[in-house]
Amino acid sequence: MADVSVAPSTAPSDEGGALLSLRAVEKHFGDLHVLRHVDLTIARGEVVVVIGPSGSGKSTLCRTINRLETIDSGTITIAGRELPEEGRDLARLRAQVGMVFQSFNLFAHKTVLENVTLGPIKAKGVKRAAAKERAMELLDRVGVANQAHKLPAQLSGGQQQRVAIARALAMDPELILFDEPTSALDPEMINEVLDVMVGLARDGMTMLVVTHEMGFARRAADRVVFMDAGEIVEESDPETFFTAPRSDRAKDFLSKILPH
Ligand SMILES: Nc1ncnc2c1ncn2[C@@H]1O[C@H](COP(=O)(O)OP(=O)(O)O)[C@@H](O)[C@H]1O
Numbered sequence: 001m002a003d004v005s006v007a008p009s010t011a012p013s014d015e016g017g018a019l020l021s022l023r024a025v026e027k028h029f030g031d032l033h034v035l036r037h038v039d040l041t042i043a044r045g046e047v048v049v050v051i052g053p054s055g056s057g058k059s060t061l062c063r064t065i066n067r068l069e070t071i072d073s074g075t076i077t078i079a080g081r082e083l084p085e086e087g088r089d090l091a092r093l094r095a096q097v098g099m100v101f102q103s104f105n106l107f108a109h110k111t112v113l114e115n116v117t118l119g120p121i122k123a124k125g126v127k128r129a130a131a132k133e134r135a136m137e138l139l140d141r142v143g144v145a146n147q148a149h150k151l152p153a154q155l156s157g158g159q160q161q162r163v164a165i166a167r168a169l170a171m172d173p174e175l176i177l178f179d180e181p182t183s184a185l186d187p188e189m190i191n192e193v194l195d196v197m198v199g200l201a202r203d204g205m206t207m208l209v210v211t212h213e214m215g216f217a218r219r220a221a222d223r224v225v226f227m228d229a230g231e232i233v234e235e236s237d238p239e240t241f242f243t244a245p246r247s248d249r250a251k252d253f254l255s256k257i258l259p260h
């Protein structure tokens with residue numbers, strides 16, 4: 001795989017290196033209190049793994065950060081700027097924050113190459129030839145350059161998810177959110193995706209990763225955040241979290257997911 005730099009730009013200044021900051025964030029879906037007073041800060045270049053039971057609010061957390069969901073109260077800032085409500089500022093924010101979903105979400109009727117060039121051409125005004133060149137570099141980086149002219153359905157799940165990562169990178173995001181990126185994959189394809197993510201982490205990409213893959217957390221995460229019932233219950237380095245969780249809720253959760 002080619003060595004293509006994906007390090008984010010460090011242009012805007014921000015408080016103490018915090019790239020992402022959530023303060024006292026509250027979110028309800030009707031009567032359901034889905035995010036409870038969430039405080040979370042991610043520094044530039046930091047890799048944070050979010051772990052927790054199904055329904056604890058992990059996806060909602062990701063979706064509020066790129067404003068696919070609104071919040072009821074609190075603040076979310078990226079590089080010191082509060083999330084815009086709508087319009088051009090929101091489009092710019094979306095370009096700053098990449099998202100990789102469990103279900104890949106590639107455009108089914110566009111080729112792999114078109115999936116990667118579309119955003120830069122439409123949202124950033126990049127010239128077609130330049131967008132193609134960069135897309136091919138990124139597809140090479142994630143190991144699927146030889147699939148560029150196929151449709152997503154002709155690729156394996158692991159290959160499709162690597163295309164989705166290349167698509168996110170093509171927008172030169174400052175931060176990438178990964179929401180259970182390997183949960184829909186056959187077991188033998190999980191590592192090819194995790195290896196790409198570990199590479200990004202080592203290159204200094206700022207990442208928030210919802211995953212239960214402890215191997216990834218141990219190899220790449222600076223911090224593990226454990227969520228339960230909409231709350232951040234504890235945060236620590238991966239080794240401490242997996243070997244000596246403090247809260248009963250984390251102990252209980254780990255006893256269910258760890259091999260016995
Ligand atoms: N759009 C929505 N409308 C109503 N309830 C929702 C919506 N999205 C998620 N929920 C509920 O919010 C809770 C948290 O969901 P989610 O953030 O998807 O959790 P997780 O990703 O940790 O499994 C769940 O109870 C889920 O059913």
Ligand SMILES: [Mg+2]
Nearest residue numbers: 058059060180
């Ligand atoms: Mg989820």
